[in-house]
Amino acid sequence: MMNTSSNGTPTEFNILLCGSPRVGNGSLINALCQTEVAKTSESLDTCTKGVQCYTLNGHYDSPPIEFQVNLWDTPGIESWRTGYIKKTFCNFVTQTNPICLIYCASPGSFAKLEEIAALLAYCKAQKIFCALVLTHMYFNNKRDATMKIFKDLLSPFGVMKEEYYGPHKHRVMFFGDFGLCTMVNSKQYLDECLGVSEPPEGINELIYAIAISLKEEQLLGWFYTISKNRAFWMTIGPKLTQFIQDSFDRMTAKVGDTYDIINKLLQSLGFVLSSGENAITHSMNDVATNSLTKTDSVQPNMNANEAAT
Numbered sequence: 001m002m003n004t005s006s007n008g009t010p011t012e013f014n015i016l017l018c019g020s021p022r023v024g025n026g027s028l029i030n031a032l033c034q035t036e037v038a039k040t041s042e043s044l045d046t047c048t049k050g051v052q053c054y055t056l057n058g059h060y061d062s063p064p065i066e067f068q069v070n071l072w073d074t075p076g077i078e079s080w081r082t083g084y085i086k087k088t089f090c091n092f093v094t095q096t097n098p099i100c101l102i103y104c105a106s107p108g109s110f111a112k113l114e115e116i117a118a119l120l121a122y123c124k125a126q127k128i129f130c131a132l133v134l135t136h137m138y139f140n141n142k143r144d145a146t147m148k149i150f151k152d153l154l155s156p157f158g159v160m161k162e163e164y165y166g167p168h169k170h171r172v173m174f175f176g177d178f179g180l181c182t183m184v185n186s187k188q189y190l191d192e193c194l195g196v197s198e199p200p201e202g203i204n205e206l207i208y209a210i211a212i213s214l215k216e217e218q219l220l221g222w223f224y225t226i227s228k229n230r231a232f233w234m235t236i237g238p239k240l241t242q243f244i245q246d247s248f249d250r251m252t253a254k255v256g257d258t259y260d261i262i263n264k265l266l267q268s269l270g271f272v273l274s275s276g277e278n279a280i281t282h283s284m285n286d287v288a289t290n291s292l293t294k295t296d297s298v299q300p301n302m303n304a305n306e307a308a309t
Contacts, residue, residue, distance in 0.1 A: 012068045013221030014096040018089055018119075019104035020111060021076025024135040027186040028104060029054055029071050031203045034229035037071065050075035051092075056225065060268055065261070067224045072096055080112035090122045099218040100129040100210060105150075107134065107142035117153055124157055124178055129213055133206065134183035138198045143183055150181035163209070166236065170205040180209050204236045212243050216258045223265055233269055241271045 017025045029037065037054040056069040074092055077085070093101065101123055105111060123130050132150040137143050151160065151173060158176020165172060172182040184202035207226050214222050226232055244262065 011066060012070070013218075013224065014070045014072060014098040015221075015225065016072045016074065016092060016096050016098040016101045017104065018074040018092070018101070019076065020106070020109040021078055023076070023104040023106045023109060024186055025073045025104055028102070028133070028135060028184070029073065031184070031186040031200065032207060032229065033071075033225060034231060058224065058227070060265065069221060069225045070096075071225075072098070077111070080110075080115055082115075085112075085115040085119050086122070089119050093119075093123060093126060093128060097126075098128060099214060099221040100131060102131045102133055104133050104135050105146060106136040107140045107146050109146075111149075113149065113153065117156075120153060120157065120179070129177075129210070129218070130154075130179040131206070131210055132179065132181040134181070135186060137183040137185045137202065147181065147183060154179050154181060165205040165208060165239075168201065170202050172205055172209040174209070174213070177213065180213065182206055182209065204232045207232050208236045208240055211240055220258050220262055220265075223262060227265070227269065237269070237271070241266055 017028070019025065033056060035056075037056045039052060039054055052073045054071040054073065056071070057067070059066045072092065074089065077089075101119075103116070103119075120130055132154065134143055134146050134150065154160075154173075154175040157178040158174075161174045163172050163174065164170065170182070172180055174180045182202060182205065184206055185198060185200050186203065187200055188198065190198075207229065211219060211222055211226075244266065248259070248263070
């Protein structure tokens with residue numbers, strides 16, 4: 001499910017989100033895109049009751065590009081009977097051919113690990129990058145235990161490498177070129193009873209970590225997804241641009257439509273790439289324009305009761 005332009009460059013991309021019920025997939029989508037996205041009635045097939053598709057449509061004037069990103073939010077997994085994941089969610093992967101799969105869990109949420117491992121193995125065979133994301137990171141003290149489970153699930157697929165990004169040294173664990181795990185707080189967490197208020201955290205680091213893990217067309221689709229996230233481009237965006245610059249410099253020749261488009265998209269975001277050292281400059285005064293359709297918005301704050309339901 002990937003349309004292409006007349007020169008073969010993809011113009012439609014899919015991202016698949018799944019996980020336990022009530023883990024905040026919608027909030028994560030809003031935090032990644034930082035713009036309203038349209039909830040469509042499109043369905044994968046008649047057997048996918050409960051799947052919601054959030055569509056981001058946009059265009060760039062130079063180069064002239066029309067694109068579409070579909071973020072598929074699958075129903076929370078409540079049935080963990082043997083074989084359910086393989087039958088249902090592997091089918092989702094086959095139908096959407098996503099640029100990446102994002103599996104979400106909140107601290108202490110239940111999952112049958114062998115079923116998740118089967119889904120990861122299928123994605124590995126299909127060469128689909130997987131991000132395991134702990135949401136609601138401030139909700140309770142079980143986050144470290146959940147992160148250990150993520151680590152154990154991903155360890156068979158690659159050697160672990162820890163990286164720390166951003167001013168708060170936010171940790172991301174990579175496992176070869178297959179997957180990563182990290183924790184996020186998609187929006188402000190508020191517990192009025194305990195007088196606790198925690199800001200959003202980890203979103204920019206997750207965006208960057210996925211971006212440096214994707215290849216060519218997949219990276220292009222991810223760029224489209226995050227192109228309106230001004231907070232990201234003003235903070236970690238320069239670091240990502242440097243990564244792209246270094247990748248370009250390692251190429252013997254800058255060929256291929258995808259890399260050319262990525263270069264031009266960065267320029268439209270205010271970043272300039274060239275072949276010289278320290279050639280990157282940026283200005284947020286020139287930002288790409290996306291034509292987006294309004295959708296239902298998510299409330300900006302999350303209290304403890306909402307997180308628990």
